Amino acid sequence: MVTQPEQQVESIFSKIIRLLRWNKPGGRLILMIPGLWGVFLAAQGKPPLPLVGVIILGTLATSALGCVVNDLWDKDIDPEVERTKTRPLASRALSIKVGIVVAVVSLICAAILAFYLNPVSFWLCVAAVPVIVLYPGAKRVFPVPQLVLSIAWGFAVLISWSAVTQNLSQPTWLLWGATVLWTLGFDTVYAMSDREDDKRIGVNSSAVFFGDYVQEAIAIFFIGTAGLLVWLGIVTHLHIAFWISLVIAFTGWVWQYFRLKKTDIPNAAYGEMFRQNVWIGFILLAGMIAGSFYS
Secondary structure, three states: OOOHHHHHHHHHHHHHHHHOOOOOHHHHHHHHHHHHHHHHHHOOOOOOHHHHHHHHHHHHHHHHHHHHHHHHHOOOOHHHOOOOOOOOOOOOOOOHHHHHHHHHHHHHHHHHHHOOOOHHHHHHHHHHHHHHHHHHHHHHHOOOHHHHHHHHHHHHHHHHHHHHHOOOOHHHHHHHHHHHHHHHHHHHHHHHHHHHHHHHHOOOOHHHHOHHHHHHHHHHHHHHHHHHHHHHHHHOOOOHHHHHHHHHHHHHHHHHHHHHOOOOOOOHHHHHHHHHHHHHHHHHHHHHHHHHHOO
């Protein structure tokens, strides 16, 4: 028989899992993808396995920190948004004190992993922290807060690439640019589900900022992503496997654009398209790995 204290601990554990969004792995995986892109391309498809493990664990810790900090910032806004009103801090299922403790633990875990890296990568990790912490506040003062999130996402490329090479070169910045534009694209899609709530509350969002042209803006972001990946593939001499994966990815983005142009699209479709970008990211990763091996 499970005792009452055990039930309480189990319940708190479940709430913390929801606070960290570990019950929704898509968001954790999509942050992991740029880090894996960077480490595999920088190492020409053959990075040290311990480093890959550090990148994976580091993105999980960083993602955890970002989720908790976001919910601490938005504890009074999230209850007004249909999609976020049941989050543990918004619903007061967890206290602010618990949220702060979880954020500090996440930061400590990320810091421990950062010490495994070389000095260049370590200081890039340090530089990423203010961007992660300040991103949730950007939606209050900056018209396109998704750009701040995209820059935070881009640090995953810079950190992982420099962890292999100890420097940042032209291919690094091409991959960084592709990551920033890709993130702007898929996160604007995701933000479309909250447009009406964001307008009512007065919160900034790229989906609100671009208005009637939001689908075209998303198309430009994805086209820019593809263009930078083409440039990257040329300068790094990637094999045909990469080009096949890029064609598949671009086809997916084109399909998403035409679906977004429909007038009767249900709200749930935006989350579906966000999750499709997780698969697109892994398809590109497979192409990068195979293309590096056989280039």
